[in-house]
Structure formats: structure tokens, C-alpha cells
Amino acid sequence: MADQTLSCRDCGTTFTFTQGEQDFFAQKGFTNTPSRCPDCRTANRGSSAGRSGRDRQMTDVTCSSCGKATQVPFVPSGDRPVYCSDCFSQQRPNSGGGSYGRDRAGSGRY
Numbered sequence: 646m647a648d649q650t651l652s653c654r655d656c657g658t659t660f661t662f663t664q665g666e667q668d669f670f671a672q673k674g675f676t677n678t679p680s681r682c683p684d685c686r687t688a689n690r691g692s693s694a695g696r697s698g699r700d701r702q703m704t705d706v707t708c709s710s711c712g713k714a715t716q717v718p719f720v721p722s723g724d725r726p727v728y729c730s731d732c733f734s735q736q737r738p739n740s741g742g743g744s745y746g747r748d749r750a751g752s753g754r755y
């Protein structure tokens with residue numbers, strides 16, 4: 646086997662499918678050659694991951710209030726309690742605020 650020169654089907658750029666990459670593909674069980682250049686492959690992967698929203702990091706945590714296992718879209722720092730979505734909504738103060746100016750709209754719902 647030797648390096649192959651392929652052309653990207655997206656942008657038409659010729660790129661080298663190296664011996665090492667061919668070995669890597671063979672190990673992965675891929676029998677076809679890559680149809681896109683490395684740039685387009687990277688761009689395609691990045692955009693599709695962002696569009697599907699699956700790149701958001703979810704962390705398994707235990708709710709500090711009810712003890713239920715839940716996930717939060719951030720990494721807890723450890724010095725703050727974390728809550729499940731139910732408890733988080735209950736944590737919001739329903740009185741004593743005033744600085745928000747949403748008192749009328751908020752109290753009208755109950």
C-alpha cells in the first residue's frame with residue numbers, strides 16, 4: 646500500500662490519504678476511502694454536532710434537596726448545592742424580591 650491522492654467531493658481539493666490513515670481505516674473496519682478532505686470532515690462534524698445539540702456536557706448529580714439522581718448542563722463546583730429541575734423551580738423565592746418588578750405578573754398566576 647502507498648499514499649493515495651483523493652479529491653474532496655465537497656470542495657474539490659486534492660488531499661493525501663496516507664499510509665497511516667489507510668491503516669487506521671482498516672483497523673476501524675472501513676473499506677471505503679474518505680470522500681472529504683480533512684478540513685471538510687472537521688467542519689462537517691463540528692457543525693452537525695452543534696446543530697443536534699448533543700455537544701452539551703451533562704453531568705450526573707444528586708439533587709441536594711430531594712436526593713433524586715438528575716443531570717445538569719454544567720459541572721458543579723462542589724461548594725454550591727445542585728437541584729433537580731423540580732426542586733430548582735421551587736428554590737426560586739416567591740416573595741421578598743421586588744427588584745425584578747415582576748411582582749404583579751408573578752402573583753397573578755397563583
Ligand SMILES: [Zn+2]
Pocket residue numbers: 653654655656657658681682683684685686
Ligand atoms: Zn474539502
Ligand SMILES: [Zn+2]
Pocket residue numbers: 708709710711712713728729730731732733
Ligand atoms: Zn430535587
